[in-house]
């Protein structure tokens with residue numbers, strides 16, 4: 001079978017996408033080639049997903065339908081040098097999930113090809129991700145449909161202008177890291193208050209999951225939900241007062257802004 005889907009970089013995000021594309025039969029494993037330098041990682045991807053693997057980026061870049069770039073932004077220039085002069089299939093869609101790397105830089109690297117810049121997030125692994133996509137001028141509606149199909153396999157998809165991609169990266173791309181810290185800290189709080197670790201962790205995780213589900217299903221504004229939990233003179237307002245004193249909201253706002261700035265820097 002010919003290789004339809006080539007991926008350069010078989011790490012955390014590459015695997016998250018790959019696992020769902022295979023599970024949902026969007027691509028047959030025989031039609032997928034992953035280029036990855038680590039032999040152990042290549043062996044793992046073969047045993048787990050039965051995809052084809054190589055250490056030659058040029059072979060993955062020869063895929064007929066899609067070339068997905070899933071390497072770190074710091075090795076982008078080295079990877080592009082690897083690919084210099086190779087002949088690619090006309091109409092092959094290049095999709096980059098690299099934080100910060102702008103369409104302008106991608107267009108310089110792949111001048112003849114339609115390009116989508118995308119930002120998924122790690123809940124993609126369980127199909128609960130959200131990805132934003134922005135496209136170059138020479139992409140058609142068919143290319144966009146193909147990109148939407150790929151990212152819908154791992155969760156929700158939103159279209160954004162490219163100017164917003166760094167902010168998306170600072171919020172939903174990096175956001176799972178912030179939420180994981182919050183869950184860990186909630187569990188620590190439970191332990192500090194006397195709960196056994198296992199019960200504290202279960203309570204913390206399900207509280208965050210359940211609150212997100214409730215907000216999602218009810219479409220309540222978060223402030224409205226907070227008001228419903230907060231009894232006059234009760235426990236929640238005592239906790240909320242401490243969050244405000246410690247600058248909890250401000251810390252999250254600053255985290256998103258700092259990550260957005262870092263994404264902008266990575267593209268320079």
Ligand SMILES: NC(=O)C1=CN([C@@H]2O[C@H](COP(=O)(O)OP(=O)(O)OC[C@H]3O[C@@H](n4cnc5c(N)ncnc54)[C@H](OP(=O)(O)O)[C@@H]3O)[C@@H](O)[C@H]2O)C=CC1
Pocket residue numbers: 008009010011012013014035036037038041057070071072073075078079097098099119120121122173
């Ligand atoms: N992790 C996340 O939550 C998200 C990440 N992203 C973006 O996805 C991209 C990948 O991130 P992530 O998966 O976390 O990173 P990983 O380090 O897990 O994956 C990158 C992979 O690329 C491999 N690699 C390194 N050099 C080369 C090369 N020259 N040619 C081919 N492959 C190479 C690495 O191998 P080795 O380890 O052996 O060096 C590694 O397996 C980044 O650009 C990031 O900005 C986007 C959204 C979310």
Ligand SMILES: O=C(O)[C@@H]1CCC=N1
Pocket residue numbers: 099169173174
């Ligand atoms: O931390 C990073 O740079 C990557 C991009 C978004 C999530 N992780």
